[in-house]
Amino acid sequence: MIIVIPAYAEPGITTVLDSLNQCSSPGCKVEVIIHINSPTGAMHPFNHATTLSVAKTNDWINKNKNKGISFHLIVNDDLPSAIAGVGLARKIGMDEAISRFADINNEEGIIVCLDADCTVAKNYLQEIWINFSRHPETEVATIYFEHPLEGAEENSVYEGIKNYELFLRYYIAGLREAQFPYAYHTVGSAMAVRAARYAKQGGMNKKKAGEDFYFLQKIFPNGNPIEINSTVVMPSPRASDRVPFGTGKSIHKYLDEGEAIITTYHPLCFKDLKQYFNDVEEFYKISGGSLNKIVKEYPDGLKQFLVDVELEEKLKELNKHSSNLDSFTKRFYNWFNGFKVLKYVHFATENSYPPIPVVEAAYEIIKQMKSIKGDTLPSLDSLLSFYRELDRQQ
Numbered sequence: 001m002i003i004v005i006p007a008y009a010e011p012g013i014t015t016v017l018d019s020l021n022q023c024s025s026p027g028c029k030v031e032v033i034i035h036i037n038s039p040t041g042a043m044h045p046f047n048h049a050t051t052l053s054v055a056k057t058n059d060w061i062n063k064n065k066n067k068g069i070s071f072h073l074i075v076n077d078d079l080p081s082a083i084a085g086v087g088l089a090r091k092i093g094m095d096e097a098i099s100r101f102a103d104i105n106n107e108e109g110i111i112v113c114l115d116a117d118c119t120v121a122k123n124y125l126q127e128i129w130i131n132f133s134r135h136p137e138t139e140v141a142t143i144y145f146e147h148p149l150e151g152a153e154e155n156s157v158y159e160g161i162k163n164y165e166l167f168l169r170y171y172i173a174g175l176r177e178a179q180f181p182y183a184y185h186t187v188g189s190a191m192a193v194r195a196a197r198y199a200k201q202g203g204m205n206k207k208k209a210g211e212d213f214y215f216l217q218k219i220f221p222n223g224n225p226i227e228i229n230s231t232v233v234m235p236s237p238r239a240s241d242r243v244p245f246g247t248g249k250s251i252h253k254y255l256d257e258g259e260a261i262i263t264t265y266h267p268l269c270f271k272d273l274k275q276y277f278n279d280v281e282e283f284y285k286i287s288g289g290s291l292n293k294i295v296k297e298y299p300d301g302l303k304q305f306l307v308d309v310e311l312e313e314k315l316k317e318l319n320k321h322s323s324n325l326d327s328f329t330k331r332f333y334n335w336f337n338g339f340k341v342l343k344y345v346h347f348a349t350e351n352s353y354p355p356i357p358v359v360e361a362a363y364e365i366i367k368q369m370k371s372i373k374g375d376t377l378p379s380l381d382s383l384l385s386f387y388r389e390l391d392r393q394q
Contacts, residue, residue, distance in 0.1 A: 001129060002097040002109065003032045006089035007057075007116035009049035010036075014060045019119040021066055026129035030069045031100065034116075035093035037076045039084035050077055085208030090188065094204050098195055107196040108136075113212075115189035117236035127231035128192055139197035140216065140223035143190040144392060145233040153237060161237035162380050163262035163358055169387035170362045174270035177365060179277050180341060181333055182220040185391075188212030190233040197223055217338035221330070229392045266353035267364040269345045272302045283315050284328045291315065301352035305344050309336075359383060 003020065007013050013034070020032060034057055038050045054075055061071045074096060079088060094111055101109040110132055114120070124143075132138060147161045168185065175183035191212060198204075201219055205211050219225075279294050286294075291312055295303055314335060322328035349355055362383045367373070378386075 001026065001028055001030050001112060001125065002100060003030065003112045003114050004090065004093035004097055005032065005034045005114050005116055006086060006093055007034060007036045007053055008038055008086075008089065009053070010116040011049050011052045011056065013053050013057055013116050016114065016116055016118050016120075017057070017060055017064070017071065020069065020114075020125075021064055022122060023069075023120065023125045024122055025068045026125040028129055030125060031097075032069060032071045033093050033096055034071065034073050035076070035089055035096070036073065037079055037084070037089045037092070039081040040078045041081060047077075083206050083208075085206070085211075086188065087205050087207040087209075087211030090211060091204035091206060094198060098199055098203070101195040107194070107199075109195040110192055111195060111198055112192040113188055113190075114233070115235060118189050119234045121232045121234075124231045124233070127228055131226060131228045131230070132192070132194075135224070135226055137224045138226045139194045140219045140225045141192045141228050142184045142187070142216075142225065143192065143233050144227070144229040144231065145185070145187055145190040145235060146388060147237045148234055149237075151237075157237055159380075160262075162384050166362055166380065166384045166387060167262065167264050167358045169384075169391060170264060170358060170365060173362075173365050173369075173387060173390060174265070174267065175273075175341065177368060178270040178273035180273065182217070182225070182338055184216070184220060184225055184227065186213040186216045186338075187233075187235070189235050191216060192228075193219065193223070213338070221334045221337060227391075227394050229394060262358050263355035264358040264361045265345050265349055266356055267361055267368070268299075268353045269348045270365075272299050272348065273341065273344065275299075276302060276306075280329060280332055281325060283319075283332065284322070284325050285319055286315060288312060299352065301348050302344070304351070305347050308347075309340065309343075362387065 005016060013036075017032070017034070036050060036053050036057065038047065054073070057073050061073065064071070074093070076089075076092065090113060094113070097109075097111045101107070101111075110128065112128060128141070128143065131141060147165050149158050149162060151158075168187075172183050172185055188211065197219060201215075205214055207214060275298060282294060283291070295306060295311070298306070318328055318331045318335065322331055359377055359380055363377055366383075366386065
């Protein structure tokens with residue numbers, strides 16, 4: 001197992017190293033690759049932070065000799081500024097892991113992604129190893145995460161992260177309610193993939209943000225994914241303006257603009273998708289006339305979106321290459337995957353269902369799941385607690 005940690009301007013890098021060092025032994029060899037990186041011409045204070053991170057990491061490695069874990073530092077302080085970012089940094093580290101596995105002919109080795117601002121539970125390494133060992137067919141896994149809700153940051157930071165984490169969990173719960181088969185979290189610091197699948201997929205992309213989402217959406221349909229919910233990754237709730245979207249950017253925006261900006265997709269987006277996904281089996285070997293009868297019953301926004309993505313023509317193509325229903329269904333969800341789902345949700349938000357506060361949306365999904373009546377909103381804390389437990393039980 002190789003843990004890959006990209007780090008850009010992270011003077012507190014040793015916190016995650018200490019956290020890994022205290023983990024219980026998983027029963028396999030573990031390596032940690034720390035990739036300290038920065039773009040060409042990075043200005044002070046970022047170049048100073050990079051220099052400091054390198055010095056701290058080297059000093060930490062020299063002082064912490066753990067027989068069960070070996071730590072390796074790679075440094076790139078001149079990445080092309082046009083493409084430098086978390087995607088490229090993660091890719092370089094993961095490609096190095098592939099190279100190291102190739103040296104020992106280990107295609108089944110596990111590459112685990114973590115971030116420099118995280119800590120992990122003591123059983124983190126054990127549970128990853130146990131779950132992949134129990135499921136030899138599994139090639140990709142997501143790992144349960146929780147942001148800290150108290151600590152040294154300002155109270156407003158923790159209020160912001162509660163809203164943002166609820167937003168993340170609500171979206172996945174909405175996909176589950178819609179019966180989308182690949183309703184998994186896509187958090188870059190909480191995912192793992194076998195070496196062979198990583199290589200087959202062509203490696204990590206170079207996106208400056210959202211690299212985790214794009215990477216995992218391509219792997220889920222063929223990777224027999226599992227969720228490892230018996231341990232926990234704890235990402236930092238800190239604000240950041242380094243990336244165009246994501247946790248750090250959302251908290252930065254929250255602090256600037258206030259709680260009112262924490263809105264999310266309307267639950268009706270997922271209700272539309274559920275109606276659509278319930279008809280997937282009917283699409284197998286369907287005629288044009290029968291398809292029109294089904295689509296006619298859809299909400300107007302969904303009908304327009306399916307015209308835009310050329311559903312009828314795509315179904316003809318999928319049916320032409322499918323010898324049975326199972327083959328068709330797999331091909332269908334390879335086409336209408338997480339990218340298409342998110343595109344529809346954005347389309348519906350812009351054209352049919354304006355966004356609503358995340359607390360209201362999260363409660364609506366609970367009411368549907370539990371057949372609850374009433375409009376009195378639970379507290380943000382109780383909603384987040386419910387959704388965390390919901391994810392742990394998957």
